[in-house]
Amino acid sequence: MQMRPHFFRFHQGEKVLPFAPEEYEMRLKGLRAIMAQAGVEVAVFTSMQNIAYYSGFLYCSFGRPYGLIVTATECVTLSAGIDGAQPWRCSYGDCLTYTDWERDNFWRAAAHVAGQGKRIGYEGDHLTLVQATKLDAFLTPSEKHDLAPATMQQRLHKSEAERDLIRAGAQVADLGGAAIRDAIRLGAREIDIAMAGRDAMELEIARRFPQAEYRDSWVWFQSGINTDGAHNPVTARKLEHGDILSLNTFPMISGYYTALERTLFMGAVDPDSLRLWQANVATHELGISLLKPGVRCCDVTAALNTFFAERDLLQYRSFGYGHSFGVLSHYYGREAGLELREDIDTVLEPGMVISMEPMLTIPEGQPGAGGYREHDILIITHDGAENITGFPYGPEVNVID
Numbered sequence: 556m557q558m559r560p561h562f563f564r565f566h567q568g569e570k571v572l573p574f575a576p577e578e579y580e581m582r583l584k585g586l587r588a589i590m591a592q593a594g595v596e597v598a599v600f601t602s603m604q605n606i607a608y609y610s611g612f613l614y615c616s617f618g619r620p621y622g623l624i625v626t627a628t629e630c631v632t633l634s635a636g637i638d639g640a641q642p643w644r645c646s647y648g649d650c651l652t653y654t655d656w657e658r659d660n661f662w663r664a665a666a667h668v669a670g671q672g673k674r675i676g677y678e679g680d681h682l683t684l685v686q687a688t689k690l691d692a693f694l695t696p697s698e699k700h701d702l703a704p705a706t707m708q709q710r711l712h713k714s715e716a717e718r719d720l721i722r723a724g725a726q727v728a729d730l731g732g733a734a735i736r737d738a739i740r741l742g743a744r745e746i747d748i749a750m751a752g753r754d755a756m757e758l759e760i761a762r763r764f765p766q767a768e769y770r771d772s773w774v775w776f777q778s779g780i781n782t783d784g785a786h787n788p789v790t791a792r793k794l795e796h797g798d799i800l801s802l803n804t805f806p807m808i809s810g811y812y813t814a815l816e817r818t819l820f821m822g823a824v825d826p827d828s829l830r831l832w833q834a835n836v837a838t839h840e841l842g843i844s845l846l847k848p849g850v851r852c853c854d855v856t857a858a859l860n861t862f863f864a865e866r867d868l869l870q871y872r873s874f875g876y877g878h879s880f881g882v883l884s885h886y887y888g889r890e891a892g893l894e895l896r897e898d899i900d901t902v903l904e905p906g907m908v909i910s911m912e913p914m915l916t917i918p919e920g921q922p923g924a925g926g927y928r929e930h931d932i933l934i935i936t937h938d939g940a941e942n943i944t945g946f947p948y949g950p951e952v953n954v955i956d
Contacts, residue, residue, distance in 0.1 A: 562653040562664035572611040573809035579647040595676035597669040598625040602681040604888030607810040612646040624668040662693035676702040724813030725943040731756035731804035749774040771807040782926035796822040799925035816930030819953040827922035835927040842911040852899040877910040
């Protein structure tokens, strides 16, 4: 009987990557410096964010493990046979395809590249207990080191190519916002309005990036009570006169997330709602003015907390005031070291990308009930910040007749 392979190379077609080869070489050079400093011989990555960042390949797991092995000389993605040669076409470097004819062929492929008895780097915030046990069994590391914090720090500093892609994403988000605004009318359903924004964004991404793969762009359009949470899904609720509305567009380009979020009202705004909306807009503008190099995230948070507290609104703050951008999504990745929260003391530096997005949630039954939020994306520069969001905000422009 012919033996079936545990893994093999399936290479066909041309490489299609989000960035030039020089970009990935620069990232891998930075990673290898991190590895050298930690005394790591082999990095074994399993998360979507790090595999995409260092190789360009954004996997679709469906319950299967995927990986990236980086040594001093090699960069090899590990992918499942169900995906054919697509992972190789979308990976910088080599790619091994593992078969499902025997359990744990993924780890046999990993051992083939990584060897055994080496000093291994892994991601402590992603590797599960089950997979960590298999790593130990198949790679028998002499030492292990968590590389997740250091690789996150590398991802926080965006290259020029990344900043260009993020700018394009912000422009696509604005275009989706305009399509949503045009679709808002009395009696329309949230789902129909959301689809108008999503379709507009996907068509624009395809126009700007004709060689890319298109996936994961989405819209959360919320109305009335559905605005109370920032991540509430779309429903079939129909818009009514006086509704508070929340417009949220999220174009995804090659794993890079951007966003636009705006408060709107359907028809007239009552005085209590107007007061709250204006207070949140003022907080938003103050926050934007504070984002500059040399400032700590926690200090920005403290200033905005004081601003809300002086207006007796701090108790209605829903979450932190902003976060990093890059290779992240609503279901993978999070550069948690760059968030505008009380417990984050990261200093803003040129090349970082961060949002300003204050939100107030007023419970049902209270005057002005609903969720108020605005969201802009800013690139930290040497002397300030570049706001790359263009969609207008505030009561003067976002009350829909």
